[in-house]
Amino acid sequence: MSNAFVARSLDEIRFWSRIMKEHSLFLKLGFRCDDTQLIQEANQFYRVFEEIEAKAQAFTVQTDPETIKRFNIEVHTSITYIWAFKRRVLGLILQCQLPGANNFPLLVDHTSREAYYFRNRLEELNAGRLEPLPDAIIDENVFFLRIMADHAKFIGHLLDPSERSLVEQARNFSHDFDQLLYQAVDLSSMRPQSQTQPLLDQFLDQNRVSVKSLRDFKKTASELIDACRIKSIIHPLLADHVFREAERFLEIIDMFEASLTGKPAI
Numbered sequence: 720m721s722n723a724f725v726a727r728s729l730d731e732i733r734f735w736s737r738i739m740k741e742h743s744l745f746l747k748l749g750f751r752c753d754d755t756q757l758i759q760e761a762n763q764f765y766r767v768f769e770e771i772e773a774k775a776q777a778f779t780v781q782t783d784p785e786t787i788k789r790f791n792i793e794v795h796t797s798i799t800y801i802w803a804f805k806r807r808v809l810g811l812i813l814q815c816q817l818p819g820a821n822n823f824p825l826l827v828d829h830t831s832r833e834a835y836y837f838r839n840r841l842e843e844l845n846a847g848r849l850e851p852l853p854d855a856i857i858d859e860n861v862f863f864l865r866i867m868a869d870h871a872k873f874i875g876h877l878l879d880p881s882e883r884s885l886v887e888q889a890r891n892f893s894h895d896f897d898q899l900l901y902q903a904v905d906l907s908s909m910r911p912q913s914q915t916q917p918l919l920d921q922f923l924d925q926n927r928v929s930v931k932s933l934r935d936f937k938k939t940a941s942e943l944i945d946a947c948r949i950k951s952i953i954h955p956l957l958a959d960h961v962f963r964e965a966e967r968f969l970e971i972i973d974m975f976e977a978s979l980t981g982k983p984a985i
């Protein structure tokens with residue numbers, strides 16, 4: 720347990736607690752106005768993660784690692800609850816119990832996968848067992864490429880159908896990321912033989928190029944939505960949210976690249 724543990728934990732919690740808070744808002748907005756119980760639950764999760772976010776901001780790298788370890792456990796519990804909530808909502812949608820609500824099943828599943836990822840990160844940090852680099856590179860990319868592919872699909876479906884050129888661009892991103900995801904899955908099944916430095920390096924380079932271009936597309940979409948220049952039912956915060964997740968993926972790719980090539984991590 721060290722400063723690195725504290726810094727890493729706080730970084731994960733600061734990023735992902737805001738994400739969890741926003742998921743609660745998006746889910747709430749997608750419920751029907753009569754689903755007051757679900758809306759109330761979503762509001763509660765919003766407050767829980769808002770509080771966690773504030774606590775994480777108040778701690779510093781100087782905070783006692785033992786305090787952070789306990790904080791991680793507390794956050795872990797809250798993530799378990801929001802994960803269960805998302806899965807329950809998914810079940811209701813798939814059993815047609817919420818006709819006319821506006822949360823896509825894939826979006827609810829997607830947000831639950833992000834919760835699961837967040838919870839797993841905290842488990843790994845507290846147990847002090849991080850994956851070996853070659854495994855982490857493949858697993859993180861498989862996770863994030865699917866997240867990026869989903870984002871492209873959400874954007875494509877939430878833009879107004881009359882925004883033909885943007886819908887087309889979103890569809891192309893969806894296709895590109897599905898391809899990248901399959902390549903990552905192939906690289907994964909060829910483990911450990913596929914875990915050579917040149918292959919992993921090329922894998923990161925290729926993914927970085929596509930994530931940058933999707934990130935820029937999200938940025939543009941976000942600005943257009945903010946300026947009310949395009950027709951869509953995308954909440955401005957959702958556009959920014961998926962942009963931040965792409966930025967996060969890019970940071971992770973750069974960190975892996977630095978570790979792989981022996982340069983100090985950025």
Ligand SMILES: [Fe+2]
Binds near residue numbers: 742833960
């Ligand atoms: Fe998200």
Ligand SMILES: [Fe+2]
Binds near residue numbers: 829833866961964
């Ligand atoms: Fe996401």
